[in-house]
Amino acid sequence: MSLSRSLTPLLLGLAVCRAAVYETFNQLPPGLAYDFVIVGGGTAGNVVANRLTENPGFSVLVLEAGGSNIGVVDSIVPALELGLFDPRLGYLWNYTTIPQSNAGNRALSYPRGRLLGGTSSINGMWYTRGSRDDFDRYSNVTGDPGWGWDAIQKYFRKNEKWSPPADHHNTHGQFDPAVHSTTGINSVSLPGYQWPMFSRVIETTVEMPDEFKFVLDYNAGVPLGVGWAQNTIENGARSSSAVSYLAAPFINRPNLHVLINAQVSRVLSANGSTHFNQVEFSQDKKELFIVQASKEIILSAGSVGTPHILLNSGIGNRTSLAHHGIKTIVDLPDVGQNFTDQPLISNSWFVNSTETFESYSQNSTKLAEDLRQWNETRQGPLVSTIVGGHIAWLRLDANSSIFSQHADPAAGINTPHIELQIASGIGLATPIPPEGGNFISFQTSVVSPASRGSITLNTSNPFDPPLIDPAVLADDFDAFAMRVAIKKAAKFVSAEAWKGFVIRPLDNLAQALTSDEALETYIRETASHGAHPVGSAAMSPKAAKWGVVGPDLLLKDATGIRVIDASVMPYVPSGHTQAPTYAVAERGESHLIDAIYRSNSYLIEI
Ligand SMILES: Cc1cc2nc3c(=O)[nH]c(=O)nc-3n(C[C@H](O)[C@H](O)[C@H](O)COP(=O)(O)OP(=O)(O)OC[C@H]3O[C@@H](n4cnc5c(N)ncnc54)[C@H](O)[C@@H]3O)c2cc1C
Ligand SMILES: *[C@@H]1O[C@H](CO)[C@@H](O)[C@H](O)[C@H]1NC(C)=O
Ligand SMILES: *[C@@H]1O[C@H](CO)[C@@H](O)[C@H](O)[C@H]1NC(C)=O
Ligand SMILES: *[C@@H]1O[C@H](CO)[C@@H](O)[C@H](O)[C@H]1NC(C)=O
Ligand SMILES: *[C@@H]1O[C@H](CO)[C@@H](O)[C@H](O)[C@H]1NC(C)=O
Ligand SMILES: *[C@@H]1O[C@H](CO)[C@@H](O)[C@H](O)[C@H]1NC(C)=O
Ligand SMILES: *[C@@H]1O[C@H](CO)[C@@H](O)[C@H](O)[C@H]1NC(C)=O
Ligand SMILES: *[C@@H]1O[C@H](CO)[C@@H](O)[C@H](O)[C@H]1NC(C)=O
Ligand SMILES: *[C@@H]1O[C@H](CO)[C@@H](O)[C@H](O)[C@H]1NC(C)=O
Numbered sequence: 135m136s137l138s139r140s141l142t143p144l145l146l147g148l149a150v151c152r153a154a155v156y157e158t159f160n161q162l163p164p165g166l167a168y169d170f171v172i173v174g175g176g177t178a179g180n181v182v183a184n185r186l187t188e189n190p191g192f193s194v195l196v197l198e199a200g201g202s203n204i205g206v207v208d209s210i211v212p213a214l215e216l217g218l219f220d221p222r223l224g225y226l227w228n229y230t231t232i233p234q235s236n237a238g239n240r241a242l243s244y245p246r247g248r249l250l251g252g253t254s255s256i257n258g259m260w261y262t263r264g265s266r267d268d269f270d271r272y273s274n275v276t277g278d279p280g281w282g283w284d285a286i287q288k289y290f291r292k293n294e295k296w297s298p299p300a301d302h303h304n305t306h307g308q309f310d311p312a313v314h315s316t317t318g319i320n321s322v323s324l325p326g327y328q329w330p331m332f333s334r335v336i337e338t339t340v341e342m343p344d345e346f347k348f349v350l351d352y353n354a355g356v357p358l359g360v361g362w363a364q365n366t367i368e369n370g371a372r373s374s375s376a377v378s379y380l381a382a383p384f385i386n387r388p389n390l391h392v393l394i395n396a397q398v399s400r401v402l403s404a405n406g407s408t409h410f411n412q413v414e415f416s417q418d419k420k421e422l423f424i425v426q427a428s429k430e431i432i433l434s435a436g437s438v439g440t441p442h443i444l445l446n447s448g449i450g451n452r453t454s455l456a457h458h459g460i461k462t463i464v465d466l467p468d469v470g471q472n473f474t475d476q477p478l479i480s481n482s483w484f485v486n487s488t489e490t491f492e493s494y495s496q497n498s499t500k501l502a503e504d505l506r507q508w509n510e511t512r513q514g515p516l517v518s519t520i521v522g523g524h525i526a527w528l529r530l531d532a533n534s535s536i537f538s539q540h541a542d543p544a545a546g547i548n549t550p551h552i553e554l555q556i557a558s559g560i561g562l563a564t565p566i567p568p569e570g571g572n573f574i575s576f577q578t579s580v581v582s583p584a585s586r587g588s589i590t591l592n593t594s595n596p597f598d599p600p601l602i603d604p605a606v607l608a609d610d611f612d613a614f615a616m617r618v619a620i621k622k623a624a625k626f627v628s629a630e631a632w633k634g635f636v637i638r639p640l641d642n643l644a645q646a647l648t649s650d651e652a653l654e655t656y657i658r659e660t661a662s663h664g665a666h667p668v669g670s671a672a673m674s675p676k677a678a679k680w681g682v683v684g685p686d687l688l689l690k691d692a693t694g695i696r697v698i699d700a701s702v703m704p705y706v707p708s709g710h711t712q713a714p715t716y717a718v719a720e721r722g723e724s725h726l727i728d729a730i731y732r733s734n735s736y737l738i739e740i
C-alpha cells in the first residue's frame with residue numbers, strides 16, 4: 135500500500151543538501167584509510183559514527199548499502215510508514231524467511247531497513263526499553279554488571295531527548311518525567327493526535343483494573359500494565375538515527391564520511407592472521423573495493439547483516455563454512471545461531487466509526503487534506519504512528535498449565551510474556567478485509583519467546599541473501615502464550631467502555647474465538663514475526679566458549695572487529711528493540727573509546 139505517492143511533490147521542500155554523504159566511491163577523498171570503518175549506517179551505526187567523531191582526531195567512514203533518507207516522505211511523516219514497504223521503492227532488503235514449519239509452512243517477508251537510519255527509518259517508532267529483569271539477565275549471562283538495568287540508564291539518557299507531543303496537550307499522568315532525559319540526541323514523545331478510541335482504552339483500565347491495570351510509564355523498569363505510547367517522533371516527524379545522530383552539525387564534521395549504495399561483502403585481514411583491518415565492499419555487486427581501518431572495524435549491519443558478513447568472511451561454524459567452500463579464519467560456531475524474534479498476529483474488530491486510520495485507504499481526499507495539514511502545521515492524524523496509542527504488557531497466570539512442562543522464558547517476574555499493541559488503525563501486519571468496513575486492531579505478540587532460529591548461508595556468493603529462520607512458534611510455549619494474548623484482546627474489547635463502538639471481530643477472528651482448536655489453527659495460519667531479531671552475534675562472558683562477542687562487544691578469538699547493533703543481545707528484551715539497541719550502541723561506543731585511550735598501541739590524537 136502506498137498512501138502518499140501522488141502527494142510527494144508537495145513535500146519536496148523538505149530536501150536539504152548534506153555535503154559529507156557520498157554516493158560513489160570516486161567522490162570519496164583519496165587515501166581510503168580511516169581510523170574506524172563502520173559497516174551499516176543504521177540505528178546503532180549512526181550512534182557510533184556520531185560519538186566517535188566528537189573527537190576531531192578520529193577519521194570515520196560509514197559504509198551503508200542503501201540510499202539517503204533525505205526527502206523520503208514516507209519515512210518523515212509518521213503515519214505514512216506503510217508506503218515504505220513497497221519493495222519497488224528500494225527501502226528494504228527484500229528478505230523472505232525460509233518456510234516456517236510451525237506456522238503453516240509459509241515463507242514470510244522479513245523487512246529490514248536499507249537506507250540511512252537503517253530500520254529506525256522504517257520502523258513503527260515505539261520507544262520501549264524492556265524490563266529491569268531483561269538487563270539484569272544480560273548482566274548475569276555476560277558477567278558484566280555494566281549491562282544491568284541500573285548501569286544502563288546512563289546510556290538510555292545519552293540517547294533520549296524527551297520532547298513535547300505535536301499537539302502540546304497536557305501530558306500530566308501519561309508518563310513519569312523522572313525516568314526520562316531531555317538532553318540526549320534522539321527524540322521521544324507521546325502521541326501528538328488524540329484518536330477517539332484512546333479514552334476507551336483508559337476507561338478499560340478503570341473498569342478492569344485486575345486484568346488491565348494502568349501503568350504510568352512502562353519504561354521505568356516494571357512495564358506490566360497498560361500505558362501510553364512513547365514514540366521516536368519530534369514535532370510530528372520521525373526521529374530516526376539518521377535524522378538525529380546525523381543531523382547537520384554532526385554530518386558536517388570534516389572527520390565523518392558516509393558512503394551510501396555501498397554493500398559490504400567481507401571483512402579481511404591484510405596479513406592472513408585473525409587481525410581484521412580491511413573492509414571489502416561493492417556498489418554494483420561486481421566491482422570490489424577495499425578500505426583500511428587502522429584502529430577498528432565496527433559491524434553495525436543488524437541482526438541479519440552482521441552474522442551474514444561474518445560468515446562470508448570465514449568467521450563461523452567450521453563445518454558449515456566448509457560446506458560452502460569458505461575457509462574458516464575464526465571458528466565461532468554461534469555466529470548466526472540463537473537468532474530470536476517475537477511472533478506477532480494482527481487481530482481486528484469492526485467499529486462503528488470512520489475515525490480510524492484505515493479509513494484513509496477508502497478516502498483519498500481525506501488523506502490529501504490531512505497531509506496538507508501535516509505539512510503546514512504539523513498537526514492532525516498524520517503526526518502519530520499507525521501502530522497504536524497504547525500497549526498492554528501482560529504475564530501469563532503463574533498457575534498456567536504450560537509452566538508444569540516448560541521453564542518460564544521471561545527474564546523475571548516483573549517481565550511481560552505477552553503484549554497487545556492497541557491501534558486505531560491497521561497496524562503493520564493487518565490485512566484489510568475484502569468486505570471493507572472500519573476497524574481497530576490489536577497486534578498481539580509474545581515478547582518473551584522460547585523459540586530460537588538462525589541466520590545461515592545459502593550460497594557462497596556474499597551478495598546473495600542468507601537463509602533467515604526466525605523459527606516462528608517453533609516452541610510450544612510461544613503458541614500457548616499467543617492463545618492467551620488473543621483471548622486477552624477479546625476480553626479487553628468486551629469492557630463496557632467499548633459498547634456502541636466495537637461491533638464484532640472480523641470473520642476469521644470470530645471463527646478463531648469459538649474454540650481452543652480453532653484458535654490454534656488461526657494462530658498457526660496467520661502468525662508472523664515482530665521484526666525484532668537479536669542474538670545472532672550474542673554477547674557472552676569473555677572466556678566463554680559459546681557466544682560471538684565478549685561483554686565489551688569485541689569479536690572473540692580475533693582482533694580489530696567490534697559488533698555494535700541489536701545482534702549482540704543474548705535474549706530479546708521483552709519489548710520492541712530500538713531503544714535497547716540505542717543503549718547498546720551508546721555503551722558499545724563508550725567501551726570502544728575506553729579501549730582506545732587505555733591502549734598504548736593507539737596514539738591519542740586529540
Ligand atoms: C517493520 C519494522 C517495525 C519495527 N518497529 C519497531 C518499533 O516500533 N519500535 C522498536 O523499538 N523497534 C521496532 N523495530 C525493530 C528495530 O527498529 C530494530 O531492532 C533496530 O532498528 C535494529 O537496529 P540495528 O542497528 O541493529 O540494525 P539496522 O537499523 O537495521 O541497521 C543496519 C544497517 O546496516 C545496513 N547494512 C546491512 N548489511 C549491510 C552490508 N552488507 N553492507 C552495508 N550496509 C549494510 C542496513 O542497510 C542498515 O542501514 C521494527 C523493525 C521493523 C523491521
Ligand atoms: C510543504 O512545506 C514546504 C516547506 O516545509 C513548502 O515549501 C511547501 O510549499 C508546502 N506545500 C504546501 C502545499 O503547503
Ligand atoms: C527489491 O526488489 C525490487 C523489485 O521488486 C527492486 O527494485 C529492488 O532493487 C530490490 N532491492 C534489493 C535490495 O535488492
Ligand atoms: C541474576 O543473578 C542473581 C544471582 O544469581 C539472581 O539472584 C537473579 O535472580 C538473577 N537475575 C536475573 C534477571 O537473571
Ligand atoms: C598481522 O598484523 C597484526 C597487526 O599489525 C599483527 O598484530 C599480527 O602479529 C600480524 N600477524 C602476522 C601473522 O603477521
Ligand atoms: C556446526 O554445524 C554443523 C552442521 O550444521 C553441526 O552439526 C555442528 O553441531 C555445529 N558445530 C557446533 C560446535 O555448533
Ligand atoms: C472523505 O473525506 C472528506 C474530507 O474529510 C469528507 O468530506 C468526505 O465526506 C469523505 N468521504 C467519504 C466517502 O467518507
Ligand atoms: C489460576 O489462578 C487464577 C487466580 O489467580 C484463577 O482464577 C484460575 O482459575 C487459576 N487457573 C488454574 C488453571 O488453576
Ligand atoms: C537459495 O539458493 C537457491 C539456489 O541458488 C535459490 O534457488 C533459493 O531461492 C535461495 N533461497 C533463498 C531463501 O534465498
Ligand SMILES: *[C@@H]1O[C@H](CO)[C@@H](O)[C@H](O)[C@H]1NC(C)=O
Nearest residue numbers: 485486487633634635636637
Ligand atoms: C452506530 O452508531 C449509530 C449512531 O450512534 C447508531 O445509530 C447505530 O445503531 C450504531 N450501529 C451499531 C451497529 O452499533
Ligand SMILES: *[C@@H]1O[C@H](CO)[C@@H](O)[C@H](O)[C@H]1NC(C)=O
Nearest residue numbers: 275467468471472680681704
Ligand atoms: C545460545 O544461548 C545459550 C545461552 O542462552 C547458550 O548456552 C548456547 O550455547 C547458545 N548457542 C546456541 C548455538 O544455542
